[in-house]
Amino acid sequence: xxxxxxxxxxxxxxxxxxxxxxxxxxxxxxxxxxxxxxxxxxxxxxxxxxxxxxxxxxxxxxxxxxxxxxxxxxxxxxxxxxxxxxxxxxxxxxxxxxxxxxxxxxxxxxxxxxxxxxxxxxxxxxxxxxxxxxxxxxxxxxxxxxxxxxxxxxxxxxxxxxxxxxxxxxxxxxxxxxxxxxxxxxxxxxxxxxxxxxxxxxxxxxxxxxxxxxxxxxxxxxxxxxxxxxxxxxxxxxxxxxxxxxxxxxxxx
Numbered sequence: 494x495x496x497x498x499x500x501x502x503x504x505x506x507x508x509x510x511x512x513x514x515x516x517x518x519x520x521x522x523x524x525x526x527x528x529x530x531x532x533x534x535x536x537x538x539x540x541x542x543x544x545x546x547x548x549x550x551x552x553x554x555x556x557x558x559x560x561x562x563x564x565x566x567x568x569x570x571x572x573x574x575x576x577x578x579x580x581x582x583x584x585x586x587x588x589x590x591x592x593x594x595x596x597x598x599x600x601x602x603x604x605x606x607x608x609x610x611x612x613x614x615x616x617x618x619x620x621x622x623x624x625x626x627x628x629x630x631x632x633x634x635x636x637x638x639x640x641x642x643x644x645x646x647x648x649x650x651x652x653x654x655x656x657x658x659x660x661x662x663x664x665x666x667x668x669x670x671x672x673x674x675x676x677x678x679x680x681x682x683x684x685x686x687x688x689x690x691x692x693x694x695x696x697x698x699x700x701x702x703x704x705x706x707x708x709x710x711x712x713x714x715x716x717x718x719x720x721x722x723x724x725x726x727x728x729x730x731x732x733x734x735x736x737x738x739x740x741x742x743x744x745x746x
Contacts, residue, residue: 498598499642506595507543507565513627518699521666522590522619523548525701529662530554533615535585541574541606544590555586575601579609589618593649594641600652607656612708616658619701622646622665627698646700658704665697666690 509515530553538555540546546560546567561570561577572578575598587606593599606616621627623643650660668689689697 497600497644501597503595503597503642505543505563506591509544509547512591518667519544519547521699522701525619525664525666526550526588526617527552529617529703533586535611535614537584538586538588539579539584539609540588541602542590542592543568545588545592548588548590550588553586575605577605577609581608582611582614584609584614585611586615587617589616591620593618594620594643596642599642599644603652603656607658607706610706612706614706615661616653616704616706617702618649618704619699620644620646620649622696622698622700625667625696625698627667646702649700649702653702653704657707659707660702661705662701662703664701665694665699666701667698668693668696 506512509519512518526548530550533553533555535555536557538550538553538558539561540548540550540558541561543562543565546562550558559570560568561572561574562568563571563573570578574592574596587610589602589606592602596602610616621641621643623645628643646663646665650663653660668686
């Protein structure tokens, strides 16, 4: 298992077109996020990275939406993802599309998101699955050609559990890397894609997670301790027995 943090500087992505079949991937990710938006409520929505910022969230009931990235156009907040300039427990919904794949410190990125999310806040993550056709193809590339660092969805789920998140939804899609069901790309490709989604979802190229930050009470509730049976202290029991014996041998005048 490779170490999550690395000293290697990874070039940030600025467009979905930089990914293989990126526009098809954007369409599929957009559709899954669109289905979840009506169930998310709150005041502030944070989209981290250029890929997340390109996702249309106009159907969300959350009006204040922030696009966050170190630089670029149509960005409302310029910041380092490992040190977000936001108050604690201020964000209700956060979208993180493929940023873990290109982060040199994914642990710190998730810790920052956990810090700024409100209690019961929602985090939506998408990323590449290393156990897939896309992952195997990138495995045989040289280190200079490898730009993405792929982490398995189960490993990401373990990180989220350690941070106090509950996984509400887990999906896989893109069994054939770059396949878009909205377009006709051939009967054979469509059959392979449906077969993979139904019988081999763990080998799909992309995972999609919805996690909820758990609200843990700051002060534990302690129930008062009570004895199940009545007990008598030894000294008091002896005094009671002595007084009882004296009264039994006394003859009234």
